[in-house]
Every structure is written in structure tokens, then in C-alpha cells.
Amino acid sequence: MKKSLLYVLTFILLFIAGCSSSGTAGQDSITIAWLPNESGTDLTDTRDEIGRMIEEKTGAEVTHQTTTDYIVAIEAIANGNADMAYLGAQGYIEAKNKNDQVLPLVVPSGESGTLDDAIYYSWLAVEIENADEYKNGDEFAIDNIQGKRFSFVSNSSTSGFRVPSTGIVDYFSEQPGFEDVTADDLLEGGDNHFFSDVLYGGSHQGSAVNLLSGNVDVAAFCDTCVNNYVELIEGEENRPGAIYKVREDAAEPFNTVTGKEFILISVTPVLNAPFVINGDNINEEMQAELLEVMTSDEVANNEKIFVPEDSDFSGLFSKTADERLVDVEDAWFNPIRELSN
Structure with missing residues (x-):
């Protein structure tokens, strides 16, 4: 009986330890794929800053997958080798055609802070x-x-x-x-x-x-x-x-x-180009956490991500007014989708 109880307690402790080492949504790591345009060394600090903020929110370790070919990034998110990606609208559409579980998460807004001028x-x-x-x-x-x-x-x-x-x-x-x-x-x-x-x-x-x-x-x-x-x-x-x-x-x-x-x-x-996720890899709880951090004021006001006009820093987005990341639905990309018809 004592041995059985010991085995049970050991199992429970190992289970708890395993859970504590995972992200808050039960995911240990997130791999983000980047198109060649955003894979250069000039954007290393911006990529790292986005990764850092995701890590702080989710507890999952972020790895960046830089590429030299559009197809590599598109295939990575479609086949699950990447969990998240920053793609153009056309790249997102191609990835979604390959795997319907590729989902848009956010896009950078226009000056208004909305999709109206994105x-x-x-x-x-x-x-x-x-x-x-x-x-x-x-x-x-x-x-x-x-x-x-x-x-x-x-x-x-x-x-x-x-x-x-x-x-x-x-x-x-x-x-x-x-x-x-x-x-x-x-x-x-x-x-x-x-x-x-x-x-x-x-x-x-x-x-x-x-x-x-x-x-x-x-x-x-x-x-x-x-x-x-x-x-x-x-x-x-x-x-x-x-x-x-x-x-x-x-x-x-x-x-x-x-x-x-x-x-x-x-x-x-x-x-504007979306950050997308692979819904087969990212569960709903993690999706909600990613959406929360990406659309946060902390990201919008981070000068390594949204760079002020008078800054010499090479960042991903410009900050001239109320620009930020905003959530987006698949249907928003239909005008680009229709260009292929």
C-alpha cells in the first residue's frame, strides 16, 4: 500500500512539474516564420522584441524561423512546422488553401488605429x-x-x-x-x-x-x-x-x-499583411493569449515594434498616429482572394 501511494504521489509531482514548465496555455514553445522581407539582420531586434513580449505573456519559448523564400514560410505555417507566421495577404490565402486551420490573428492598423485605413x-x-x-x-x-x-x-x-x-x-x-x-x-x-x-x-x-x-x-x-x-x-x-x-x-x-x-x-x-497562426498547433486558450498580447497597448507603444517617425531604429512598423495591431477575420482578405479568380 505504501509503495502504491508513493507511486501515485510521484506521478502527481511529475505531472505538476511538467505543467509548471509549460506555457500558461499548455504550450512549451512557439515558432514564428518570417518572410524574406522581414528576415534580415536589420529587423533582428524587432523580431526579438515581439518574441520577448509573447514569452512574457504566454510562458512559451519563442523561436524565430527566418527564410529566404516565400514558399518556405508559407509551407511552414501550412504544414505545422511553424505555429505562427507574418505573411502577406496572398501568402496567407495560399497557406489557408493548403490547410483551413491557418487562421488570421492580427494586422497592423492604419493611422486611425482601425482596419479602415489598414x-x-x-x-x-x-x-x-x-x-x-x-x-x-x-x-x-x-x-x-x-x-x-x-x-x-x-x-x-x-x-x-x-x-x-x-x-x-x-x-x-x-x-x-x-x-x-x-x-x-x-x-x-x-x-x-x-x-x-x-x-x-x-x-x-x-x-x-x-x-x-x-x-x-x-x-x-x-x-x-x-x-x-x-x-x-x-x-x-x-x-x-x-x-x-x-x-x-x-x-x-x-x-x-x-x-x-x-x-x-x-x-x-x-x-495590410497579417500575423497568422496554425490552429492545429495553437489551442484556443493560447490563441486568446496571443491575441491579447499582440493587440495590447504595450505592443502598440513599444518603439522597437512601432517606430516613431523621428527614430533611426529599423523596426517593422511606423508610428505616426494611433497605429497598432488589431484583430481581423478571414473575410477581410476577400478583395485579395478575388484577384485570383
Whole structure:
């Protein structure tokens, strides 16, 4: 009887010890996958700060999975190798198509602190010396991009492929001789193709460098992914005709093109990118804790995550007014989903 009682007490103590070493929601660890755009060393401190705040709230140890390919991050969250990920809207949709338990958690808001203005911008840019080639009178136009060397980010990128390719197709399908053009026609370049050559930067930063290093004539990339490397020197931010210059102290990969200038010829608003979770890995209690910490004032006011305008820190989001992370439902992404239909 004494031995049986001892075994029972030992089991109970081991059970309690096991529970005490787990997160408050019963999960020991959380792996966060990051797209190539957010995997650089310039954002290490921001990634670590997000991880630290999650650890403090949940008790689970956070590991960051940086990547050099969109597909790696998308597959990681879809197949459960990652528990959480920061993806573009298109990447989220692709991951959810693979696994319906991939769920949106939060997105960064706009200046209002709500979803009403939760947008960023997809750019088509050219080198400053070639700007006049892409004008129709005094206005910028995309008519002359056909036949040029073009850089996308990845065909899984929202603002680096899905949105610009849709815009190009919508515009040219109304022009004589291009009525049947599709997004698939833009994937590769060469003779009898829409573009003479097509490159993929692998990240928004890489696509911009493709342009500034002279490898292509036109490039698609977004504002938020290059803000840490460039500065507006003329025109209105996020408007055709705006001229940007690479900072002299820009980190990799822009350190090879410092001082280079480019001009925007087309600008399209895009729905902000979500943090998503794998519902097969993250139970409902942990989901609630993650939502609570990510939408907290502590995160919104953390200057390593939401960086003030006058700061030299390279962070993930900018703080100009009431920006914060806000919860979001799947249906909010339907406008991006419909671009594929």
C-alpha cells in the first residue's frame, strides 16, 4: 500500500512539474516564420522584441524561423512546422488553401488605429533617368512597360506580384493586341512574351535592388519593406512621380546601391499583411493569449515594434498616429482572394 501511494504521489509531482514548465496555455514553445522581407539582420531586434513580449505573456519559448523564400514560410505555417507566421495577404490565402486551420490573428492598423485605413502600397518604379519613357503627356502611365525587363518579388507576394500583375492585366487587356493577356503571361520573359525578361527578387528589397543595379528596367515592390533603406527627396509620398533615394548608410542588400534614385510610375493600395497562426498547433486558450498580447497597448507603444517617425531604429512598423495591431477575420482578405479568380 505504501509503495502504491508513493507511486501515485510521484506521478502527481511529475505531472505538476511538467505543467509548471509549460506555457500558461499548455504550450512549451512557439515558432514564428518570417518572410524574406522581414528576415534580415536589420529587423533582428524587432523580431526579438515581439518574441520577448509573447514569452512574457504566454510562458512559451519563442523561436524565430527566418527564410529566404516565400514558399518556405508559407509551407511552414501550412504544414505545422511553424505555429505562427507574418505573411502577406496572398501568402496567407495560399497557406489557408493548403490547410483551413491557418487562421488570421492580427494586422497592423492604419493611422486611425482601425482596419479602415489598414493599407500599404504596391509600387512600380523605374530609375530616375528613365522616367520620361513612362509618361503619357504630363502623367505617368504603364504603356511602355511592355517589352521591358521586369522584376517581381515572388509569385506568392501580394504587393510584389498579385496586385501589380492584376493591374497590368486589367490595363493592357483593354489595349489593342493584348485583349487576351493573363497574369500567367507575365511570369516569364523572352521572345513572344509580354516582358523581354522577368526576374524575381525573392524579397521586396531584392526586387528593388534588381532595378537599382541595372538588371531590370521596371520593378514591383512595396513601400513598407524598403522604408528602412530609402528616403523621399521629391514629390508626395506614395504617389506617381515621387522620387526616392537610397540612404548612404543603408544596410544589405542596399549597401551596394547607396545614393541611387528611383521614381514611382504606378502606386496601388494593398491590404495590410497579417500575423497568422496554425490552429492545429495553437489551442484556443493560447490563441486568446496571443491575441491579447499582440493587440495590447504595450505592443502598440513599444518603439522597437512601432517606430516613431523621428527614430533611426529599423523596426517593422511606423508610428505616426494611433497605429497598432488589431484583430481581423478571414473575410477581410476577400478583395485579395478575388484577384485570383
